[in-house]
Amino acid sequence: MTFPHLGPGRSQGVIEEELEAMRANDVAWRDGRAFTLAYSAGPDVLAVAQDAYQRFANENALNTDAFPSLRLMAGEVVNTVLGWTHAPATGAGFMTSGGTESLLLAVRAARERRRRQNRPLSGLNIVLPTSAHAALEKACSYFDVASRRVAVAADWRANLGAMQDAIDDGTILLVASAPQYPQGVIDPVTEIAALAMANDLNCHVDACMGGVTLTYLEQLGEAVALWDFRVDGVTSISVDLHKYGYTSKGAGVLVHRTKELRADQTFVTQNWLGGTYGSSGILGTKSGGPIASAWAVMHYLGDDGYKxxxxxxRATALAIASHIDEHSSLLLLAQPDATLLSFASNDDRLDIFMLADNLRRRGWYLDRQGPPPALHLTVNAIHDKVMTIFIEDLDRAIDETISDCRKNNTTASGSYGTIE
Ligand SMILES: Cc1ncc(COP(=O)(O)O)c(C=O)c1O
Incomplete structure (x- = not known):
């Protein structure tokens, strides 16, 4: 019997051809055409990342007794991030598969801390600004914790007073982002962490986007608001490596102020017939590829490369932001604190999502978001090479979209993530 979707085996050559054919309509991120989802610091970095990944792709980091290489590499990666985040000597962390897993575990750790304290586990909630990442909603949904979203202030940063008002006996965690994704600004981490401390709560800083960038912007002499463990009261921080660390997908780090707090994210059981099962995160079996790729790229770039x-x-983000700010049909929502920015239409004749469609036809991929309806740019190192042509295409696409909107009277929409 043969199964219709599989059929007889094919040669490696045929498989390779088919794989390449399937990616024909994918966004050309290696050429800087994606302002979201994929990051590139150039072909040499990519080659290092992919070589390391494929060497360890089928190794399993579930049990590093069998693969001490992975333990060594992950340990060095985590130590680097502990350094970036100015963790005290008590600090400890684990690699995760990325931002979503880190945020899930930050919420889980806050709940487990409550359990350690022998306090009630019903009616729990986390307090977070409306700008904090959607993965925190996923965490609340998975762990049956209520999400208390608090409207951001006029400058898109967390509103401290409103967060304070939302805290009650069921609150286990306050969240700040550095920067938040939608408008790219940093929340008042010092104040939020002080609020958490005053209420004996965990405070998680989501630096999935900013952890690398803010570290090196400070090294470059920019004035960066404090966002890391130098701030009293911050209990955990997430930093993604598969974003601005320029490593292969599947690599993030969640670091905690102490080992005790880190223990709140782990899981151990003997309640089955297979012996002791322990894991640091949500996955069981996990590929060694992302770990090796992260280790290799971080050592390849080094401090000078990351600078x-x-x-x-940063220079590209500021240049694009300034062009948008000066364009009469666009509204820059906030001056970027790092390398993320978003803009809305400032012109009744311009549908912002139709503009995204128009840019897509020209080969550019931007995230669509809201409220308010806006487009988002995650600017990274590759965009330096395409900035001039992007700005020219943006200006042309705006003029064209305005005239199309007039003719057809239609609107477009889109989403940040997809289900199928
Ligand atoms: C601020 C922030 N946190 C968390 C995440 C989730 O990261 P991931 O998509 O790697 O799971 C993102 C993703 O863009 C983000 O921007």
């Missing part, structure tokens, strides 16, 4: 790619991404 260079951070300076490049």
């Amino acid at each position: 260079r790619v951070t300076a490049s991404a």
